[in-house]
Amino acid sequence: xHPQELKTIMSSGLLSFPLTDFDAQxxxxxxxxxxxxxxxxxYGATALFAAGGTGEFxxxxxxxxxxxxxxxxxxxxxxxxxxxxxxxxTRFAIQCAQQAxxxxxHGVLLLPHYLTEAGQEGLIAHVEQVCKSVKFGxxxxxxxxxxxxxxSLAILADRCPNLIGFKDGVGDIExxxxxxxxxxxxxxxxxGLPTAEVYAAAYKxxxxxxxxxAVFNFIPKTxxxxxxAVAADDMATQHHLLREFFMPYLAIRNKMQGYAVSIVxxxxxxxxxxxxxxxxxxxxxKANEVQELAALIAKLGPQ
Numbered sequence: 001x002h003p004q005e006l007k008t009i010m011s012s013g014l015l016s017f018p019l020t021d022f023d024a025q026x027x028x029x030x031x032x033x034x035x036x037x038x039x040x041x042x043y044g045a046t047a048l049f050a051a052g053g054t055g056e057f058x059x060x061x062x063x064x065x066x067x068x069x070x071x072x073x074x075x076x077x078x079x080x081x082x083x084x085x086x087x088x089x090t091r092f093a094i095q096c097a098q099q100a101x102x103x104x105x106h107g108v109l110l111l112p113h114y115l116t117e118a119g120q121e122g123l124i125a126h127v128e129q130v131c132k133s134v135k136f137g138x139x140x141x142x143x144x145x146x147x148x149x150x151x152s153l154a155i156l157a158d159r160c161p162n163l164i165g166f167k168d169g170v171g172d173i174e175x176x177x178x179x180x181x182x183x184x185x186x187x188x189x190x191x192g193l194p195t196a197e198v199y200a201a202a203y204k205x206x207x208x209x210x211x212x213x214a215v216f217n218f219i220p221k222t223x224x225x226x227x228x229a230v231a232a233d234d235m236a237t238q239h240h241l242l243r244e245f246f247m248p249y250l251a252i253r254n255k256m257q258g259y260a261v262s263i264v265x266x267x268x269x270x271x272x273x274x275x276x277x278x279x280x281x282x283x284x285x286k287a288n289e290v291q292e293l294a295a296l297i298a299k300l301g302p303q
Contacts, residue, residue: 001081001106006137007164009081009106010188012209013046014227016216017054017085019268020068022276028064029276030071036273037075043220045080046210048072049109052085054214054264057111059279062092066099073104083139087111090126094133107137109167112146120152131160139165141192150175150182157186167192171199173206180207194260195253197223197246200230201238214260215249217275218267221303248296252289258282263293270294271303 018040021032040048050072051057051065060068072082084100086093086108097108110130118126123146131138140156140163142148147170148156156163166183167190168176180189191203191211200211209231216223222241229237253259261278266285268275270293277284285293 001136003107003135003137003162003164006081006083006107007188009047010139010165010190010210014044014216014224015047015049015083015190015210015212016040016045016223017049017052017212017214018072019217019265019275020051020055020060022279024276026277026279028060028068030067032275033068033071034075036268036275037072039273040216040220041076041079043216044224045213045216045220047081047083047106048076049083049085049212050105052083052109052212053111054217054261055085056261056279056282057085057087059282062095065096066103069100069103069105077104081106083107083109085109085111086130087141088114090129093126093130097130097134097138101134101136105136107139107164108134109139109141109165111141112144115145117145120149123148124152124155127156127163128159131156131163135162137162137164139163139167139188139190141167141169143167143169143192150179153179153183153187157183164188165190167212168203168208169193173202176203176206176208195246195250197226197230198242198250200226201235204230214264215267217264218271218273219297219300219303222300245296245300249293252285252292255289256283259285263289266290266293267297270297 021029023029084105086096166187169192189208196211213223253263
């Protein structure tokens with residue numbers, strides 16, 4: 001897929017990060033993962049991110065990664081585009097990006113590098129090296145130790161024609177507005193804060209109408225209903241779902257660091273699509289928290 005084709009895909013519709021399936025011993029479960037993708041693909045997401053943040057990219061081994069991407073590409077061929085998560089040390093991110101391109105993914109999401117802080121020159125070098133290692137489209141994830149300024153993004157835009165997307169996981173309104181005012185339609189913009197539905201209306205007003213939904217993993221119908229309400233500026237539906245589901249959901253998610261992933265795996269298990277346990281250092285929800293989540297899901301009705 002040409003980078004500009006990926007940019008077009010990224011410019012509208014709902015995106016999501018499927019969970020990565022593990023068995024009871026914590027090993028990758030390819031069969032379960034394929035079944036998950038087959039279940040989610042028809043619901044209407046514009047693209048799916050394999051081995052993304054909700055897919056626990058940060059816990060995967062180099063040996064597991066190609067099998068996960070290959071399973072996603074093969075399962076979703078002709079149904080929905082697959083964007084592969086890459087990240088960590090620069091050379092490892094390059095290795096993953098090149099594997100994803102070889103295996104038939106449609107582009108990559110560059111997650112933050114590992115551990116250390118870095119200045120803007122170093123961040124530019126990191127993103128540039130990954131972009132220049134492949135021909136397909138790259139989306140950079142602005143979060144944690146990788147926070148690019150508008151000026152840095154302008155430099156990267158000039159140097160890397162295949163850098164076509166910007167995903168924000170910081171939530172700084174002034175910075176996000178500055179980036180959009182400077183870069184305009186050079187990038188496709190994606191809201192990427194955890195439980196992005198809570199921020200969706202505000203981000204749409206900033207010129208970022210597209211976001212990635214984690215709850216699509218277990219309540220795909222509701223996730224699509226909410227996205228359509230955002231697209232139509234239907235505030236009544238948005239407020240209803242925020243009040244009845246998302247705000248109580250956040251109350252559970254915020255009980256423990258790392259629960260942004262764990263609560264999604266719990267939700268998938270509740271609705272009959274168990275993806276197995278999370279890997280350390282994440283921890284699964286406690287029994288009473290699972291019960292609270294199950295009650296919230298039940299109120300939404302059939303998915």
